[in-house]
Amino acid sequence: MKSAVGDAPASSFLARNEFLIRRLHSLSGLIPVGAYMVIHLLTNASVLQGSVMFQKLVYQIHGLPMLVAIEWLFIFIPILFHAIIGVLIIRGSLPNSGTYKYGSNYRYTLQRATGMIAFVFIMVHVFHMHGWFHFDSWLIAARKIGGAQFWPYNAASTAARALSSLPYQIFYVVGVLSCVFHLANGIWTFGITWGIWVTPQAQRWATTACLVFGLALSAVGLGALGGFAYTVDVETAYERENEMYDERVKIGDILPDEHKRYHPPAAKASETAQAPTYLNFEP
Amino acid sequence: MADSHHNPNASHSARSFEVRILRQDGPGQPSYWERHRVEYEPEMNVISVLQRIAAKAITADGKHVAPVAWDCNCLEEVCGACTMVINGQVRQSCSALVDRLLEDRPGEIELAPMAKFPVVRDLVVDRARLFRALTKVKAWVPVDGYYDVGPGPRVSPATQEQSYPLSECMSCGCCLDACPQYLKVEVERLEGESAADFEARANNEFDRSFVGAHAISQAMLFNSHPTGATSAGPRLDALMAEGGIQVCGNAQNCVAVCPKNIPLTTSIGRAGRATTIHQLKKWFGA
Numbered sequence: 001m002k003s004a005v006g007d008a009p010a011s012s013f014l015a016r017n018e019f020l021i022r023r024l025h026s027l028s029g030l031i032p033v034g035a036y037m038v039i040h041l042l043t044n045a046s047v048l049q050g051s052v053m054f055q056k057l058v059y060q061i062h063g064l065p066m067l068v069a070i071e072w073l074f075i076f077i078p079i080l081f082h083a084i085i086g087v088l089i090i091r092g093s094l095p096n097s098g099t100y101k102y103g104s105n106y107r108y109t110l111q112r113a114t115g116m117i118a119f120v121f122i123m124v125h126v127f128h129m130h131g132w133f134h135f136d137s138w139l140i141a142a143r144k145i146g147g148a149q150f151w152p153y154n155a156a157s158t159a160a161r162a163l164s165s166l167p168y169q170i171f172y173v174v175g176v177l178s179c180v181f182h183l184a185n186g187i188w189t190f191g192i193t194w195g196i197w198v199t200p201q202a203q204r205w206a207t208t209a210c211l212v213f214g215l216a217l218s219a220v221g222l223g224a225l226g227g228f229a230y231t232v233d234v235e236t237a238y239e240r241e242n243e244m245y246d247e248r249v250k251i252g253d254i255l256p257d258e259h260k261r262y263h264p265p266a267a268k269a270s271e272t273a274q275a276p277t278y279l280n281f282e283p
Numbered sequence: 284m285a286d287s288h289h290n291p292n293a294s295h296s297a298r299s300f301e302v303r304i305l306r307q308d309g310p311g312q313p314s315y316w317e318r319h320r321v322e323y324e325p326e327m328n329v330i331s332v333l334q335r336i337a338a339k340a341i342t343a344d345g346k347h348v349a350p351v352a353w354d355c356n357c358l359e360e361v362c363g364a365c366t367m368v369i370n371g372q373v374r375q376s377c378s379a380l381v382d383r384l385l386e387d388r389p390g391e392i393e394l395a396p397m398a399k400f401p402v403v404r405d406l407v408v409d410r411a412r413l414f415r416a417l418t419k420v421k422a423w424v425p426v427d428g429y430y431d432v433g434p435g436p437r438v439s440p441a442t443q444e445q446s447y448p449l450s451e452c453m454s455c456g457c458c459l460d461a462c463p464q465y466l467k468v469e470v471e472r473l474e475g476e477s478a479a480d481f482e483a484r485a486n487n488e489f490d491r492s493f494v495g496a497h498a499i500s501q502a503m504l505f506n507s508h509p510t511g512a513t514s515a516g517p518r519l520d521a522l523m524a525e526g527g528i529q530v531c532g533n534a535q536n537c538v539a540v541c542p543k544n545i546p547l548t549t550s551i552g553r554a555g556r557a558t559t560i561h562q563l564k565k566w567f568g569a
């Protein structure tokens with residue numbers, strides 16, 4: 001059934017492997033990206049149980065070996081793959097929910113809109129909190145323009161400070177809700193893509209399950225944001241975190257690591273000639 | 284013309300209504316809107332409206348124009364030839380009743396050609412790609428041969444029940460026109476190109492673009508037929524090739540607009556499962 005045309009341009013790599021790439025895109029949305037997002041939001045929501053609880057979980061994560069490799073291999077690269085293929089998919093579609101006003105068609109359009117919002121949100125969010133890269137010269141530059149505002153060994157206090165302004169709070173609420181909708185609706189389409197829910201009854205059941213999941217995860221995500229923005233007292237949290245750090249260093253649970261600790265600008269007074277500002281620390 | 288027939292039960296009193304038509308003189312030409320006025324008669328459908336317009340061939344502004352071209356055949360919603368976009372929604376014009384349309388939008392009807400197929404003229408489109416997709420997925424039972432192979436296996440009642448609704452597809456293309464993942468592909472014939480070369484080039488383009496819900500559903504229909512299943516593998520291969528099932532984005536407009544109520548999204552789910560298993564088998568044998 002091959003076409004008789006000899007001079008037809010050869011299909012690109014993306015086109016020839018369209019099926020596998022789309023399935024990989026679908027899978028990557030759920031595992032690892034979606035699974036990571038659920039764990040991430042749940043971890044963050046632990047701040048509702050106090051800054052100490054959140055700091056404990058952050059120590060657990062930072063106890064993992066080769067954290068940078070894990071970050072890139074299981075989080076950043078899959079997100080970038082999913083996002084880049086996602087943008088290509090969006091470019092090849094013609095949303096028409098203005099004409100064909102069906103629930104599933106609105107969700108189709110929203111899946112694309114929330115994907116684009118999630119892309120912008122995740123890029124900015126990772127820069128804002130984490131900074132993307134760990135080397136010193138980069139971090140110093142990033143911090144000058146408001147990036148890398150999260151210090152893992154002063155977790156709750158620095159996250160709370162980063163989320164203290166209203167514009168950031170609004171940005172995070174929109175971003176988190178977009179990501180949650182995108183994941184919940186994505187699980188629903190994932191089930192059809194892979195042939196898990198096939199019949200209309202099964203699909204209706206899945207719609208309800210995904211709705212419940214989405215509402216629950218929204219509560220977790222908003223809880224985390226509200227927790228950081230409104231329940232953390234930055235000063236006391238900061239003192240507690242420093243006590244935890246000293247204790248952990250003393251019993252040999254962690255190695256001293258000033259890179260992961262926040263040092264208020266006030267400490268500048270004791271600045272030494274070579275050390276970058278954020279490395280300053282007064283025991 | 285039809286005052287004496289005026290239906291006193293009709294909910295609206297207007298004696299004439301306006302028909303806005305998106306016209307196009309030929310392939311690749313610009314399209315333009317044209318207004319026509321049609322005297323109301325009871326129980327008209329859009330085909331009879333188009334007949335009145337063609338008979339008069341005068342616009343609402345009194346300009347003489349070439350009659351509007353359209354397609355139709357069975358006049359009972361089984362051939363799909365008359366499919367067009369009526370008041371923004373794709374459907375068959377033979378079963379689009381004027382009384383209903385004027386209830387939804389008083390005084391006016393809007394007609395446009397299908398949005399995803401190349402326009403031949405006015406409301407006539409070329410749906411070659413739709414049929415090419417059926418060829419691509421081998422939407423038939425392979426029984427051609429030189430000798431009698433005897434009776435085929437029996438089809439179980441359960442399979443019959445599942446298959447019958449799928450067999451009602453009339454290849455109208457509504458599911459494609461409403462699909463946000465199905466984009467228009469228009470191949471223009473080159474200067475001096477033979478018909479065969481042009482067709483081959485067009486088919487090559489079509490094969491790279493989304494096959495569409497109708498073809499996915501037909502592939503499932505013939506894969507569940509005991510004799511058709513002998514080509515199940517090649518059909519799944521076709522569904523996994525470029526432009527295959529993976530292009531579907533699960534908007535489910537197809538199932539919502541299908542005039543035959545074919546469970547297209549169930550077929551898409553089944554095809555999703557079948558292609559998953561097919562790929563695993565290809566990798567790991569068995």
Ligand code: HEM
Nearest residue numbers: 026029030034083086115116118119179186189190193532
């Ligand atoms: C928080 C991060 C994200 C998560 C958890 C996530 C998750 C998912 C999941 C589970 C699916 C379902 C796959 C399927 O239908 O088979 C999906 C689909 C999709 N995602 Fe994402 N995604 C994320 C970010 C993004 C970004 C940044 C973009 C691009 C701008 C994007 C674009 C898409 C698109 C276009 C689809 C639909 C694919 C289709 O229906 O064929 N996603 N996503």
Ligand code: SF4
Nearest residue numbers: 452453455456458541
């Ligand atoms: S599946 Fe339905 S909408 Fe699509 S071509 Fe067949 S009859 Fe028409």
Ligand code: SF4
Nearest residue numbers: 462531532534535537
């Ligand atoms: S479910 Fe798939 S085939 Fe049907 S309208 Fe949506 S994208 Fe198109």
Ligand code: FES
Nearest residue numbers: 356358362363377
């Ligand atoms: S003329 Fe056959 S479906 Fe309308």
